[in-house]
Amino acid sequence: MAGSRGARRRIRWALRHGIIRRVVGKRAREGDLGARLMVDPAVLAQPFPHYDALRAQGRLVNSGIALASAHHDVATEVLRSQDFGVGMRMPENLPGILNLALKAGGRWTLGPIEPPSMLAVDPPDHTRYRKLVTRAFSARAVAALRTRTEEIAAGLLDQIAAKPGDTTDLIDDYASLLPATVIAEMLGAPVEMSRQFLKWGAGAALSLDAGLSYRDFKRSELDIDALNSWMLGHFETLRRNPGDNILSALVTAYDEGDRLTEDELTSIAMLLLAAGFETTVNLIGSGAALLMEHPDQLAVLQTEPERWGNAIEEMLRVESPVQRTGRVARRDTEVCGIPVTAGTVVVLLIGGANRDPEVFTDPHRFDVTRPEAGQNIAFSSGIHYCLGAGLARMEGEVALRALFDRFPDLTPAGPAHRRPTRVLRGYEALPVTLTRAWVPA
Numbered sequence: 180m181a182g183s184r185g186a187r188r189r190i191r192w193a194l195r196h197g198i199i200r201r202v203v204g205k206r207a208r209e210g211d212l213g214a215r216l217m218v219d220p221a222v223l224a225q226p227f228p229h230y231d232a233l234r235a236q237g238r239l240v241n242s243g244i245a246l247a248s249a250h251h252d253v254a255t256e257v258l259r260s261q262d263f264g265v266g267m268r269m270p271e272n273l274p275g276i277l278n279l280a281l282k283a284g285g286r287w288t289l290g291p292i293e294p295p296s297m298l299a300v301d302p303p304d305h306t307r308y309r310k311l312v313t314r315a316f317s318a319r320a321v322a323a324l325r326t327r328t329e330e331i332a333a334g335l336l337d338q339i340a341a342k343p344g345d346t347t348d349l350i351d352d353y354a355s356l357l358p359a360t361v362i363a364e365m366l367g368a369p370v371e372m373s374r375q376f377l378k379w380g381a382g383a384a385l386s387l388d389a390g391l392s393y394r395d396f397k398r399s400e401l402d403i404d405a406l407n408s409w410m411l412g413h414f415e416t417l418r419r420n421p422g423d424n425i426l427s428a429l430v431t432a433y434d435e436g437d438r439l440t441e442d443e444l445t446s447i448a449m450l451l452l453a454a455g456f457e458t459t460v461n462l463i464g465s466g467a468a469l470l471m472e473h474p475d476q477l478a479v480l481q482t483e484p485e486r487w488g489n490a491i492e493e494m495l496r497v498e499s500p501v502q503r504t505g506r507v508a509r510r511d512t513e514v515c516g517i518p519v520t521a522g523t524v525v526v527l528l529i530g531g532a533n534r535d536p537e538v539f540t541d542p543h544r545f546d547v548t549r550p551e552a553g554q555n556i557a558f559s560s561g562i563h564y565c566l567g568a569g570l571a572r573m574e575g576e577v578a579l580r581a582l583f584d585r586f587p588d589l590t591p592a593g594p595a596h597r598r599p600t601r602v603l604r605g606y607e608a609l610p611v612t613l614t615r616a617w618v619p620a
């Protein structure tokens with residue numbers, strides 16, 4: 180039984196990642212930039228010069244596998260175009276062998292980029308799912324969460340200050356726990372499970388990348404399955420004890436037959452949970468690192484705190500937590516005057532678009548007063564524009580303000596480690612010395 184489960188998983192891996200891994204690896208060895216951006220660890224660590232080089236090659240660069248762009252106008256046009264979608268439709272007349280392999284692969288896990296995830300479906304399903312959860316993330320709902328987020332930040336900083344010694348890992352003790360606690364409370368999930376959610380979330384985050392190794396694929400499937408099983412049990416708890424939270428409302432919508440299948444319900448819930456803490460952690464971690472590297476910019480914020488909102492935009496721009504996304508042409512079309520045929524995959528390098536010199540002057544400079552910082556597309560554009568953008572901005576500002584108010588002399592303590600993921604960019608570990616805590620007068 181376990182053996183056939185393993186064999187099915189191998190087939191799923193081969194179809195979803197193995198083939199891409201092989202083709203992309205070969206193209207990368209031949210020097211193709213788009214492919215190197217996917218697999219070369221050195222490029223991954225510092226992708227920005229490579230985005231510049233790719234941008235210089237053209238508006239849409241053909242890597243033989245997909246078209247890629249690091250241009251701001253191209254990315255924005257594709258993301259807003261109705262000629263592009265996220266749904267990879269299987270061709271009607273799939274070759275027999277592929278059809279057989281698909282069947283032999285068994286059931287796919289309900290990952291964040293597998294249908295029926297909101298991220299992976301086009302209208303009308305996308306419209307239906309999004310409508311169910313939009314209200315919970317409205318500007319008004321986010322404003323109401325600010326005070327609670329400030330309390331959570333203060334509580335975590337108290338714990339850090341109370342630890343023996345004056346070094347800490349900012350990711351483990353702060354940047355990850357703050358958004359995890361906020362989203363767990365929003366979803367009526369037990370806050371004491373935050374660390375478990377973070378572990379499952381790290382596995383789910385891997386699944387965003389194409390061309391995974393079998394080991395990473397297996398880990399991501401097992402973590403997603405564990406999260407899925409936990410979620411099904413959690414729905415039962417919410418049915419018995421509904422609370423004033425989004426998931427209780429979704430479970431009720433499902434129970435009342437609001438055209439939502441159990442897979443749809445689970446997928447929405449898992450996306451909210453995982454998106455809630457797998458992305459904002461990177462904004463907080465990278466934002467803290469940027470301010471430690473640029474004390475002059477921190478000084479600007481200390482004297483002019485009204486600039487914090489713009490500073491968050493600038494952090495999202497220079498260290499975009501989501502570095503890339505993709506779309507598929509639904510029909511023959513044009514992008515910025517360039518013809519694109521139906522079925523073509525277009526990779527949009529958000530991290531590159533956010534450093535496009537046509538939009539951002541001196542784009543590699545981190546400047547919290549930059550007037551055009553808000554033109555970044557870190558939260559995407561068009562119908563899939565991040566549902567949690569307002570929440571993430573609020574969490575980022577509250578977290579970083581509270582951190583630097585409490586520890587204004589925060590400095591790096593030893594080497595930081597980046598996460599191994601390609602779509603998501605951020606730190607896995609960021610050791611810091613707290614130095615001196617600010618004591619209220």
Ligand code: HEM
Nearest residue numbers: 297298454455458459462500504558559563565566567571
């Ligand atoms: C700094 C933090 C965050 C960043 C940079 C970010 C980025 C993004 C991006 C780029 C997309 C669209 C991807 C595409 O167009 O293909 C997206 C979608 C989404 N995000 Fe976020 N996100 C963040 C935080 C959050 C939070 C806190 C939540 C809420 C729980 C959230 C929930 C979602 C959802 C549900 C979608 C799917 C929207 C749709 O398909 O209509 N995100 N996010």
